Amino acid sequence: MYWQKDLECIDRDHLKKLQKDRFASTMANASRSPYYKRLFSENDIGGTLPLDLIADIPFTSKQDLRNHFPYGFLAVDLEETVRLHSSSGTTGNPTVVFHTSEDIEAWASLMARSIYMTGARNTDVFQNMMGYGLFTGGLGLHYGAEKLGMLVIPIGPGNSKRQLWFMQQFKTTVVHILPSYALRLHNVMEESGIDPRKDTCLRIAFIGAEPHTEAIRKKIEELLGVDAYNSYGLSEMCGPGVAFECVCKDGLHLWEDEFYMEVIDPVTGNVLPDGEEGELVLTTLKRKAQPLLRYRTRDLTRIIPGECKCGRTHRRIERIKGRSDDMLIINGVNLFPMQIEKVIMGIPEAGNNYIIEVHKKNYMDKITVKVEINENYFNGTLAELAHLEKKIEEELKAELLVTPVVKLVEASSLPIHEGKAKRVYDLREMEQGGG
Amino acid sequence: MAEHISVFVENKPGKIMAITKVIADNHINLLGIAISSSGEFGIVKLLPDDIGKAYEVLKQNNYTVHKRNVVIVIVDDKPGSLHQVLLILSNANINVEDCYGFVLAGGRRAAIVLETDESREAEKVLADHHIRLVSNEDMHIL
Numbered sequence: 001m002y003w004q005k006d007l008e009c010i011d012r013d014h015l016k017k018l019q020k021d022r023f024a025s026t027m028a029n030a031s032r033s034p035y036y037k038r039l040f041s042e043n044d045i046g047g048t049l050p051l052d053l054i055a056d057i058p059f060t061s062k063q064d065l066r067n068h069f070p071y072g073f074l075a076v077d078l079e080e081t082v083r084l085h086s087s088s089g090t091t092g093n094p095t096v097v098f099h100t101s102e103d104i105e106a107w108a109s110l111m112a113r114s115i116y117m118t119g120a121r122n123t124d125v126f127q128n129m130m131g132y133g134l135f136t137g138g139l140g141l142h143y144g145a146e147k148l149g150m151l152v153i154p155i156g157p158g159n160s161k162r163q164l165w166f167m168q169q170f171k172t173t174v175v176h177i178l179p180s181y182a183l184r185l186h187n188v189m190e191e192s193g194i195d196p197r198k199d200t201c202l203r204i205a206f207i208g209a210e211p212h213t214e215a216i217r218k219k220i221e222e223l224l225g226v227d228a229y230n231s232y233g234l235s236e237m238c239g240p241g242v243a244f245e246c247v248c249k250d251g252l253h254l255w256e257d258e259f260y261m262e263v264i265d266p267v268t269g270n271v272l273p274d275g276e277e278g279e280l281v282l283t284t285l286k287r288k289a290q291p292l293l294r295y296r297t298r299d300l301t302r303i304i305p306g307e308c309k310c311g312r313t314h315r316r317i318e319r320i321k322g323r324s325d326d327m328l329i330i331n332g333v334n335l336f337p338m339q340i341e342k343v344i345m346g347i348p349e350a351g352n353n354y355i356i357e358v359h360k361k362n363y364m365d366k367i368t369v370k371v372e373i374n375e376n377y378f379n380g381t382l383a384e385l386a387h388l389e390k391k392i393e394e395e396l397k398a399e400l401l402v403t404p405v406v407k408l409v410e411a412s413s414l415p416i417h418e419g420k421a422k423r424v425y426d427l428r429e430m431e432q433g434g435g
Numbered sequence: 436m437a438e439h440i441s442v443f444v445e446n447k448p449g450k451i452m453a454i455t456k457v458i459a460d461n462h463i464n465l466l467g468i469a470i471s472s473s474g475e476f477g478i479v480k481l482l483p484d485d486i487g488k489a490y491e492v493l494k495q496n497n498y499t500v501h502k503r504n505v506v507i508v509i510v511d512d513k514p515g516s517l518h519q520v521l522l523i524l525s526n527a528n529i530n531v532e533d534c535y536g537f538v539l540a541g542g543r544r545a546a547i548v549l550e551t552d553e554s555r556e557a558e559k560v561l562a563d564h565h566i567r568l569v570s571n572e573d574m575h576i577l
Contacts, residue, residue, distance in 0.1 A: 373443060373499055380441025380501035381532065381550075382471050382478055407475050409445055412497045 003116035003148075004109070007257050008312045015313060018257055022285035023051040030291040033075040035068045051260070055271060059281065060295045062095055065236070069093035073290050076100060081289050085235045086134045087334060097235050098289040104143065106286050107238040110255055111144020114244035117253070117312075118229045120174050120204055122149030127172040129163060129181065130209065130332070132156050136239025137209045137332060141176045141231075144241065150174065157181060160188040168194075171201040176231075178332045179212040179220060183363035186223040197225035206231050208240055209332035211320045217249075230319055236295055237282055243317055251304040251316030258286045261317070262294070263303055266324035277302040279324045280317065298325045326424065328358060330365045335400045337424050340369060343395050349377040349388050353414045356424045360431040367404040369396065375411045436558070437507040437570045439467075439548060440489055442479045443499040446472050451479055454498065458483065461492045466574060467548060469535035480535070482507075482548060486571050506549040506557045507574075509567040512538055517547060520566060527560040529553050546574075 002008045010018070030036040031047045040047065045057060065073060070093075074081070080100050087095040099107070120126070126145045132138035138156060145152045153166055157178070163185065166172065177185070182205060189196055196202055202224055207217065208231030220228045232252050233240035242259060243252035254261055260283040263272045272278045280297045284290075300323065304316040328335050337356055344350050351372035359366045371392060373385070385408055392406045415422075444450040451470065458465060458481070467482035483489035486502065493500045510516035517536070524531060529551055536547040546569070551557050558568055 375443075375499040375501075378441075378443055378499050378501045380478060380480075380503035382473050383532075385443070385476060385478075386473055408443075409476075410443060410497075411499045413445070 002312075003113040008113065008117075008314070010257065010313055012313055015256055019260055019285060020051045022257075023054070023260065023283070024048070026283070026285055026287075026291045026293070029075050029288065030293055033073050033291070035064065035072040036075075036291075036293065054260070054262075054283065054294065057293050059269065060292055062236075062296070062298070065095045066093040070096055073292070074098055075291055076289050084134075085136050085139075085239065087235065095236065097238075099238075100288045102288050103238065106258065107140065107241055108143035108147045110238070110241035110258060111140055112147040113144075113255070114231070114241055115141070115144050115148055115150075115174075115206070117244060117246045117310075118204055118206070118227070119247060120145075120148070120150065124150045124173045124204075125153070125170050125201075126150040126174045126176070127153045127155055127163070127167060127170075129155060129157050129175055129177040135333070136233070136235045137176075140233065140239035140241055141206065145174075160185055161192070164189065164192060164194060167200050167202070173201050174204045174206070175202065175226075176206040176208075178209055179207040179216050179228075180210065180331060180360075180363045180365060182207060182220045182224065182228075183216075186220075187362060196223070202226050204229065208232060210329045211322065214319070232299075232317070232320065234297055234299075236292055236297075237284060238287070242282070246308065246310040246312060248309050250308065251318050253308065253312050253314045254317050256314045259283065260285055261303070261315075263301070264296075266296075266298075266300075274303040274305045274315070277318075277321065298323050298327060300324055328356075328367075328424070328426070330358065330367055330400075330402050333400070333402050335402065339399050340396060340404075341423075343399050344369075344371055344392065347388075347392055347395065349374055350392060351375075351411055353412075354423065355414055358424070358426045358428055360428045365428065367400075367402060368407060369404050370407045370409050370414065372411050372414055373408050436554070437505050437548075437568075437574075438486055438502045439505050440481045440483065440486060440493065441501045441503050442481065442493060443476065444479055445476050446474065454479055454481075454493070457492055457496050457498075458489060461488065463489050463492070467535055467537045467546070469533065469548075471533055480533070480548075480550075482574075484574065503550070504554045506551065506554050506561065507569050508547050508549065508561060509539070509544055509569055510547060512543055512545045516545070520547060520549075520561065523561060523564050523566065524549075524551070524557055527556065529557050529560065 027047050081098045082101045083099045085097050128142055130137035205226045205228045207228050217228050229245040231240050231244055233242040243254040245252050262281040263278040264281050266279040280299045280301050282295050283293050300321040301317045326337055344354050351374040353372045355370050357368040389406050397403045464484040469480045471478050508520055531549055531551050533550040536545050538545045
């Protein structure tokens with residue numbers, strides 16, 4: 001039932017005390033990083049500030065992480081670090097997060113706790129279809145599942161035929177998969193004449209890395225004959241394992257022994273009471289290499305008031321509603337429209353006007369970038385234009401780690417906007433599903 | 436040296452018509468037209484009787500246009516004429532990107548418009564073989 005009962009079912013008073021103690025060590029630890037050292041002295045914040053006064057600390061944003069790349073947030077000596085994870089981006093500084101071996105260990109425990117909570121056990125065969133590498137989705141679940149003692153197949157995403165072959169050969173029971181890919185995989189099963197209920201042993205799916213609706217969860221459960229559990233995390237905190245659904249499937253337990261959560265009004269920055277929707281702000285309580293204080297996740301959610309039937313005392317957050325910034329999540333990969341703009345502006349043959357369209361096709365996200373051509377470089381040949389399209393595509397792919405479709409359009413043919421241009425047209429909601 | 440006008444267009448219904456409308460509204464006569472497309476977009480190639488004017492009015496209408504050097508040859512309208520021209524270019528190892536042609540008034544001769552990245556070399560080798568070349572200015576006397 002519980003992986004660490006004493007921690008998962010800790011009573012709220014003890015939890016509060018644990019948070020206070022851990023916050024004190026986090027503050028002491030944070031003051032060793034160049035960024036927080038300066039922030040504390042500029043704002044007259046003592047290293048012994050109690051948790052009750054956390055609102056005195058200014059928020060930390062993704063931009064702060066970028067501006068103090070690469071070591072501004074590092075609170076330990078470099079020799080103590082054993083790993084880094086990072087977001088995409090070569091034109092701007094990527095977001096880099098460091099881990100000590102203790103951090104990796106703590107992360108694996110959180111993950112094992114989360115996986116165990118859904119009923120997965122060491123007798124299960126776990127096929128991890130999430131990306132491995134700098135992205136935290138693959139390795140995060142991998143370490144947790146190994147810790148729990150599952151047989152792990154670190155297959156990574158894509159190549160559906162091969163996925164199905166492994167699934168059938170090794171009688172996979174648990175998968176970790178993008179929700180959109182789960183639906184796509186079902187299509188491939190149908191085409192291959194595989195009935196997931198009869199021809200596979202699947203029973204549990206962990207779905208995460210991209211926001212999805214309750215309807216999508218139900219659809220995945222229905223089509224694959226599994227229980228699907230929502231997983232939430234962000235690499236700045238560790239990765240997946242920040243919050244996870246229990247078998248009640250009524251919100252995600254956010255592990256409050258390791259993260260202190262607040263929900264704020266994204267405009268005013270004011271802290272909101274439980275039950276009100278706003279932006280999730282997290283403070284690490286246990287991270288060694290890179291403690292973060294009041295980090296703005298930009299994810300919109302609310303804290304669900306009341307207790308959960310499962311007996312765990314950690315408060316739940318509702319599934320993520322959306323973002324308070326313009327970040328796009330494309331098949332689990334985070335990207336910002338600004339990254340696309342930088343690439344286009346760096347190619348002289350491309351014009352300055354462009355739009356980004358996000359579509360759903362075969363349940364997968366597809367990005368189309370329409371770019372006006374720069375007439376000064378137009379030499380009247382098709383070959384040149386095809387070459388330019390390819391060039392923009394390649395450069396975008398290198399920057400974003402996803403492959404967009406580039407379409408050249410006539411100069412001055414895209415809408416001109418007064419003031420802030422509307423560049424992003426996210427059409428996924430309308431195209432949800434097949435087609 | 437001759438030129439034609441290349442216009443960048445998206446591959447959608449009505450796009451070429453919009454271009455010919457601009458040309459017609461400005462009383463420009465088209466001697467020849469050709470279209471190359473590759474999926475999403477294409478290039479409309481125009482040989483107007485007044486290339487300067489055509490270029491200006493299309494630009495005014497926000498089209499992406501380019502005057503491109505081409506080679507225009509005049510041949511007798513009979514079997515084998517085009518082949519003879521292409522044979523000369525082929526022997527000189529000159530690559531032809533695109534070509535289109537039209538019969539001239541009177542019907543005894545035809546004009547062939549050749550697009551190549553080596554238009555100067557092409558003109559030279561064709562002239563050496565006594566093939567008649569014309570420039571835009573000579574077009575009206577044909």
